[in-house]
Amino acid sequence: MSVNTSNGRIAVLGGGAWGTALANTFAAAGRPTLLWARDAETVAAINGQAANPRYLPGIALDPALRATTDAAQALQGAGAILSVVPAQIFGSVLQSLADHIPAGLPIVICAKGIERATGLLPSAVLQATLPDNPPAALSGPSFATDLARGLPTAVTVAARDRELAAELAANLSTPRLRCYSADDLTGVEIGGALKNVLALAAGAAAGAGLGASAQAALITRGFVELRRIGAALGAQGETLMGLSGLGDLMLTCGSGQSRNFAYGEALGRGEPLENRPLAEGVATASIAARIAREHAIAAPIITAVDAILKGESTIAQTVEALMTRPLKHEAD
Ligand SMILES: NC(=O)C1=CN([C@@H]2O[C@H](COP(=O)(O)OP(=O)(O)OC[C@H]3O[C@@H](n4cnc5c(N)ncnc54)[C@H](OP(=O)(O)O)[C@@H]3O)[C@@H](O)[C@H]2O)C=CC1
Numbered sequence: 001m002s003v004n005t006s007n008g009r010i011a012v013l014g015g016g017a018w019g020t021a022l023a024n025t026f027a028a029a030g031r032p033t034l035l036w037a038r039d040a041e042t043v044a045a046i047n048g049q050a051a052n053p054r055y056l057p058g059i060a061l062d063p064a065l066r067a068t069t070d071a072a073q074a075l076q077g078a079g080a081i082l083s084v085v086p087a088q089i090f091g092s093v094l095q096s097l098a099d100h101i102p103a104g105l106p107i108v109i110c111a112k113g114i115e116r117a118t119g120l121l122p123s124a125v126l127q128a129t130l131p132d133n134p135p136a137a138l139s140g141p142s143f144a145t146d147l148a149r150g151l152p153t154a155v156t157v158a159a160r161d162r163e164l165a166a167e168l169a170a171n172l173s174t175p176r177l178r179c180y181s182a183d184d185l186t187g188v189e190i191g192g193a194l195k196n197v198l199a200l201a202a203g204a205a206a207g208a209g210l211g212a213s214a215q216a217a218l219i220t221r222g223f224v225e226l227r228r229i230g231a232a233l234g235a236q237g238e239t240l241m242g243l244s245g246l247g248d249l250m251l252t253c254g255s256g257q258s259r260n261f262a263y264g265e266a267l268g269r270g271e272p273l274e275n276r277p278l279a280e281g282v283a284t285a286s287i288a289a290r291i292a293r294e295h296a297i298a299a300p301i302i303t304a305v306d307a308i309l310k311g312e313s314t315i316a317q318t319v320e321a322l323m324t325r326p327l328k329h330e331a332d
């Protein structure tokens with residue numbers, strides 16, 4: 001599989017925080033880049049003011065970055081495609097753009113989630129929709145605001161074909177975005193999806209004032225659950241110890257800059273949860289809990305996050321239940 005992102009234009013699908021930050025880093029590095037967003041105001045602001053005030057307020061973008069509402073224009077002649085729309089609508093966006101996507105070109109999925117309705121990872125959604133476009137994923141500890149400000153960031157770019165992964169990683173790396181390559185696509189996707197659920201748990205603990213010790217315990221034991229689910233779905237343990245696993249867990253479970261952590265914090269404080277920024281972990285929690293149940297995997301923290309989000313349990317009840325579970329050997 002050959003791609004020509006070093007020569008061809010990069011098409012970035014999605015004009016939110018992460019799509020804009022990624023497109024901006026490519027444009028700033030001198031790569032021809034065209035961002036597709038459905039929102040005309042976003043496109044006008046990027047082209048006219050080098051800004052995306054809705055999703056990256058106060059951040060100056062590179063004047064070389066171009067955006068369009070015309071998907072055909074963005075995709076025609078593209079050498080690389082990055083999809084940066086949320087996981088739950090990735091399939092429907094793909095379907096709507098299918099006629100414009102060049103056959104055979106890999107699609108680098110940047111969403112972090114599992115499709116709630118089907119339990120499919122985004123790569124499987126892509127394969128079901130456009131079987132001729134090989135899936136790849138870009139994931140790791142990377143706040144959009146950090147990258148958009150030009151701060152150094154490292155991620156993993158995964159594809160099942162090792163050479164394709166290396167080629168994509170080389171072509172998407174910039175002086176500000178260091179891309180490692182990996183062939184464990186499943187592991188990279190699962191790491192990114194499940195850390196969001198654990199960031200909700202860590203945020204809820206912080207919001208409820210449970211203390212730093214409880215937060216560290218939740219993250220550590222939650223990571224055990226992430227690795228169990230990963231193993232059941234075919235992820236390699238080493239991948240989950242990497243950037244798109246432990247690395248992203250450290251970032252999002254320890255910072256209010258994370259929208260998932262902030263959502264959990266609001267939940268823990270009993271604040272209203274309507275009209276908040278995207279928190280992918282909310283949708284992923286329920287499907288992750290279901291996957292754990294179906295595979296008979298012990299995942300009490302992920303299951304508890306799902307139950308709290310559904311209003312089936314309170315944080316106080318959850319703490320009581322987790323603390324009084326039968327004692328066990330830590331490594332079992
Ligand atoms: N923000 C971050 O720091 C990072 C985010 N990610 C992941 O990237 C993915 C996207 O996140 P992010 O950019 O932050 O999310 P945002 O909420 O900032 O933006 C979402 C974007 O998706 C667009 N969108 C939503 N529905 C549709 C649709 N049906 N058709 C076309 N476009 C649509 C929105 O358009 P509109 O404005 O018109 O609604 C918006 O441009 C998520 O999976 C997230 O986990 C990964 C790493 C870092």
Ligand SMILES: O=C(CO)COP(=O)(O)O
Nearest residue numbers: 140141142143258259260
């Ligand atoms: O995935 C992210 C950082 O790696 C962004 O996390 P949030 O979606 O929780 O803000």
